[in-house]
Amino acid sequence: xxxxxxxxxxxxxRRASELVDQFRVHHGxxxxxxxxxxxxxxxxxxxxxxxxxxxxxxxxxxxxLDLSGGEITVEVEDDGIAxxxxxxxxxxxxxxLAERKEGGLGLTFVRQLTDSIEYRRIDGRNRLVLRRRTVx
Numbered sequence: 654x655x656x657x658x659x660x661x662x663x664x665x666x667r668r669a670s671e672l673v674d675q676f677r678v679h680h681g682x683x684x685x686x687x688x689x690x691x692x693x694x695x696x697x698x699x700x701x702x703x704x705x706x707x708x709x710x711x712x713x714x715x716x717x718l719d720l721s722g723g724e725i726t727v728e729v730e731d732d733g734i735a736x737x738x739x740x741x742x743x744x745x746x747x748x749x750l751a752e753r754k755e756g757g758l759g760l761t762f763v764r765q766l767t768d769s770i771e772y773r774r775i776d777g778r779n780r781l782v783l784r785r786r787t788v789x
Contacts, residue, residue, distance in 0.1 A: 654719040655679070661702045661712035661731070669694050669716055676718045685788045686725065689766040690718070693783060696759040697729050705733025705779065720787070724768075727783040736779065737772040738763070 657672045659665035670691060677687040698714060706712045717728040738760055763783070764770065771782040 654717060656715065656717045658713050658715050659698070660710055661706045661708075661714055661733075662710050663699060663702055665702075665714075666695055666698055669698055672716060672718065676720075680720045682720075682725075683788055686785065689785060690725065690727065693727060693763050693766050693785075694729075696763050697727075697781060697783070700759065701729065701731050701733055701779075705731060705736055723787050725785045725787060727767075727785075729781045729783075730778055732778050735774050737774075738781065739770050739772050 655672060655676050657668060659668050673687060673690045673694060676682070676690070682690075694716065698716070701714060702708065712732055714729065714731040717726075719726045719728075741760055767783045767785045769784045773780045773782075
């Protein structure tokens with residue numbers, strides 16, 4: 654298991670990316686799994702920083718990566734406003750870009766790249782647990 658605590662600033666996304674790279678090397682993950690982790694973490698963390706924490710610095714966001722039985726577990730925990738992504742509807746893709754509402758696509762990518770997403774609000778903290786079976 655690998656764990657990292659970052660500050661709630663977009664510049665910290667680089668550290669999360671480095672954690673994924675270390676995790677990949679440590680566990681011998683394939684490129685598809687590592688790329689999926691990069692996209693998922695970038696999306697989840699940037700949403701947390703921009704929306705859940707309103708861009709305010711000095712909020713700790715904990716990231717934990719684990720691999721067991723061919724399944725990668727990603728856990729992200731922060732003290733931002735309560736937000737359950739499992740309750741968010743899929744975006745409606747309009748015929749033209751001009752007709753489409755902004756936002757929502759990142760969560761679609763996260764859903765496509767993971768096998769399960771669980772959300773819990775515990776003691777004023779958001780805990781998001783994402784799981785992905787490794788590609789053989």
